[in-house]
Every structure is written in structure tokens, then in C-alpha cells.
Amino acid sequence: MAEAERIIGTPDTPEAAGAEPEQSDEQAKEAAAERPRGRRRIAVLFGVAAFAYALDLVSKMIVVAKLEHHPPIEIIGDWLKFEAIRNAGAAFGFGEAFTVIFTVIAAAVIVVIARLARKLYSLPWAIALGLLLGGALGNLTDRIFRSPGVFEGAVVDFIAPKHFAVFNLADSAIVCGGILIVLLSFRGLDPDGTVHKD
Numbered sequence: 001m002a003e004a005e006r007i008i009g010t011p012d013t014p015e016a017a018g019a020e021p022e023q024s025d026e027q028a029k030e031a032a033a034e035r036p037r038g039r040r041r042i043a044v045l046f047g048v049a050a051f052a053y054a055l056d057l058v059s060k061m062i063v064v065a066k067l068e069h070h071p072p073i074e075i076i077g078d079w080l081k082f083e084a085i086r087n088a089g090a091a092f093g094f095g096e097a098f099t100v101i102f103t104v105i106a107a108a109v110i111v112v113i114a115r116l117a118r119k120l121y122s123l124p125w126a127i128a129l130g131l132l133l134g135g136a137l138g139n140l141t142d143r144i145f146r147s148p149g150v151f152e153g154a155v156v157d158f159i160a161p162k163h164f165a166v167f168n169l170a171d172s173a174i175v176c177g178g179i180l181i182v183l184l185s186f187r188g189l190d191p192d193g194t195v196h197k198d
Contacts, residue, residue, distance in 0.1 A: 109133075
């Protein structure tokens, strides 16, 4: 039988048949270890996002209830104040004529981050993307649920440094996440945990 197989070229091993060779024990162990590690990074991402979102949401609720229509509160003299304003533009008050566009962009960012999470194996990237996600969700909530209407809502801003635009905690989370992503990219660290050198 073996001689007949040899003559007609019938494969008698998976490798000869063109099948993928079985993984070695070492490769199997590495693959098994990667799965829980990836799940932990995803948990970190959504944990950071939930914390940033909750902090932003609670701070805005307090500002609307206690500070809106009241005089600003001085935190560090006139260098830093808490002053409630409604911002129809992007972060730091820019682009008030494009509220709907900024809403769509924020929603797109959230979708991209959610898709990227499946390939996430880097803890610093998980933190950075979590900050971005939490901040985007925070401001998107205002866009959807605050006046003057759905997808046109004005964002609540209240942190007012001297000679600078008024912003909120969601803006801060987005900026911090963006800076961290730039630093990670500069160091060559990819979201999947690999490091590349240009």
C-alpha cells in the first residue's frame, strides 16, 4: 500500500498534502497566553474609558446644577476659574458652525477604537485609547442629549485658565490620550505590542 502511494504520489502526511503543519507545543502555549493578555488590555481600555466618561459626566452635572447662571468661581486667583459655558464647537471652543460634523467625527472615532480593540496587546495603547474613547463619549453625550437638539447639542465647558479657551474633562482626556499616542508612535510601539524601528 505504501509502495502504491509512493508511485502515484498520494500524500500520506499532512505536510505532503499541503495541510498546515501542526503548531509546536511552544507556539500553542504562546497563543494560549496571548488570548488572556489581549482580553486584559481590552478590559483596561474600557475601564479607563468608563472612568473618564463617568468623571466627565458627573462634573458636568454638578456644573449645570451649581454653576450655570452664577458668577465664576476663582480657583487660583484670576489664573484659573470654573465658569460654565455652552460650547457648540469642537474642543476648546473652535468651529461652532460645524457642530453636526464634529458629532459625526466623534462617533467615527468611537467606532474605530472599538474595532482596534480586537488587536490590542499593549497596555500603554489601551490607556491612551481608553482616554480617547471616554472623552469622545463624554462630549458625544452632550451633542446628542443637550439643547438645542439631537446631534446639535452644546457641550458643557467649565475649566477656564487665564488667556486660554474654556474646556472640560472630556477635552482633557482626549488631549492626554492624543499626546500619549504620539509618544508611543514616536517610540515605535504599535497597538499589537510589537516595536518597530524606522
